[in-house]
Amino acid sequence: MESQLDSIFTHLHKRKGFNGTVLVTKYDKVIYKGAFGFANFKRRDSLNTHTAFQLASVSKQFTAMAIMMLKEQGKLSYEDSVQQFIPNFPYKGITIRQLLTHRSGLSNYTYFSDELWPDRRVPITNEDVLDLMEAHQPRPYYPPNTHYDYSNTGYFLLASIVAKASGMPFSAFMEKNIFGPLQMKNTFTFSDSLVSQTDKVATGHTGGRRKRYPDYLDTVLGDKGIYSTVEDLYKWDQALYTDKLVKRETLEEAFTGSRLKKNKDEDYGFGWRIRPLDNGDTVVYHAGLWHGYTTYLLRNPKDHSALIVLSNVSNGSLRHLKEIQRFLYPVQQGITPVEENATAVPVVNAKP
Template sequence: MIKQCLTAAILAAALCACGANEKSATPPDVTAATTVISSATLADIDSYVQAQMNKQRIPGLTLLVASNGTPILQKGYGLANIELKQAAAPDTIYHIGSVTKQFAAAGIMLLVQDGKLSLDQHIAQLFPTAPASWKDITVRQLLQHTAGFPRDFQQQLAPLYDPQHHYTQDELISLMGTIPLDAPPGAVHSYSNMGYFMVGMVIEKVSGQPYFDFLQRRIFTPLGMNTAALVTAPSTPGTEASGYIWDNGWQPENALFPGDDDAAGGLRMSAPDLAKWDAALYGERILTRQSRDIMWAPAVLNGGSTAQYGMGWVPDAINGHPYVWHNGHVQGFHTQFERHYREGLTVIVFTNQGDALPERISAGIVARINPALAWQTVPDPQPQVGTLARSLVDDVINNTFHPERYTPAEAARLAGGAFDAYASMAASFGTLEQFGLVDSRSDNGVTTYRYLLKSHDDSALLLLQLDASGKVSAMYFN
């Protein structure tokens, strides 16, 4: 049984993606031509990574680039542990945060392949103590963040939770059932760690094994992913990075809470071991092609519109080139894992700084290796939105926050520290030389716009959403 302490919220990265026009993101089993990185490009990548580490105040970083599942670049930068002066190495172990979700999703797909579970099975059939409001929730909706669950749940249940009691699954579900749904099942896409907590419980219920034991037996051991472990498991000294946050200096941020080892974000591993998983995704050793096809397809909502999230993966596209990715953000760590499967190119960036933007670093590396995958701007069919977006960027550059331009919820998020973080990023970005629309996409009545920002030696993306009144309901930079 799972024993969970429901007294602290799990931290995870905000996900927002758009731009993939295909309903399926299945890679071909025949791989692309092998990527070769020239010595000049290697030197350029080195300089770029080190510059980004300085700008983003990242103490340690591990980079891995693979071509058709074979690593072609593995390198550590900086310090995995500042206090011990332990260098970050190619095989340093990091907490991977929400990259964990794709393994939970793969666990479900293995049970589907075994004929033991259906994606459209209602979870109330598995858990008899589930509340009536959950009766229409399916396993598929848990995986696609469309079940209607809130993002997190531990703090809400803290007053009801007895840390001395060993809770059964049914008892935990009875507690979780006291939290109202944010939306009817299947109505909207809303990122939910609570939903993936439930995914782990489904795996345990159907397999009859603890969640991690099932993944270890079916994925990690067959692939030789020997460093894959729960973040709460004992570790060998000198093998693992320590987490940090920047607050007028690097401050340790390694606190683990009971419950941090769940299916939403509770794994740690090395980049070479994650690359073994990447290699397996080019064939059918673990997952069938059909399973991959399902995992990398956008979710379909009740009204027939799509949401740009698959099952533990984000299907996306750069300049019409489809790829899949996911990031992971937990205390003191931020990671990025992206697979440009048509080009056979994978980039893994692990950092031990909780506020780092590894997505930005990986995008720069991908563009240097394959210029066709560098973000490009397109003519803007809605220049009035572009003008608004540029004015918001100017606000960030000038560090002038105007809360009236945002919805109350977004204004509160930005005022809580996000705007200051963006302004700090802008201060080291350099003079803005180019600004333009990359793409836009409407999902369930909400349009997401992406804009490219470029300086002399750096680039970033602005992700923007507006509500019906024209107020900004979401603004993210990466």
């Protein structure tokens, strides 16, 4: 299987433009890992499996875990309102559970910040976005708890709640409670000093391999902003089969669908998408796209397998991952495949 996976990813690299790192597991063991291309095309420094990438929306599962840990510690409830932690928040009737499951109805902060933030040369923080929401009250897309609407705003708010409920900055909470205990030594939240360590961090690139520079939105955390490696994400994957972070019953809710109108192709838990594969297995996964990075993490609890792919060239090459999924999870005779688009890799956390 290792040689076959190497052939597939080598083909994606040479023919489809894939530039990044990959790690595949089955029954908790690494069966393949590799690195293809450059961390920075101008310097032509080769990637390796310890190179860190911006995770984009794959960060959301870590934010959700922080909330679950605080819930177990008795510092919050999923039914608490946002105002219990952010008293001046101007939108009523929104709970932590609705933020976790994308049912807040709030408008996207990446859009209204473009209109309301006075100087894009100045980084904007979570607190700054909260101030914009209080002062300008951007119109929500929907009333709370009436629609599923994928929301970056909801997850930046969750990170802000983590900071309020824990009494420490979001980045410090993540390091103390998740990254440190799991020995994820190359995982961190966005900071200029860490991202500038070019020997450890891949540079984001456009589809044309031009460098993507950080902008003022990179300093908003929770919906994105975590950097990690395929090696560290393997440690994360393995920890989710244990009680190291939260109890099993707590974690199970993160992998339980929440959408009231069931979509046969997909559901959403806490920071995880839930989808049936063609072979009948149900997997949990997330994808991400942000400023020259595309990311993908899929877990199949049935055989304790995972597919982890990180790229620093946003050229659409990860859309070909359905070929990998079909190889890892072939359809058995007598099973009717689900619709073709059920194995497509969604693009999330992107600005138009």
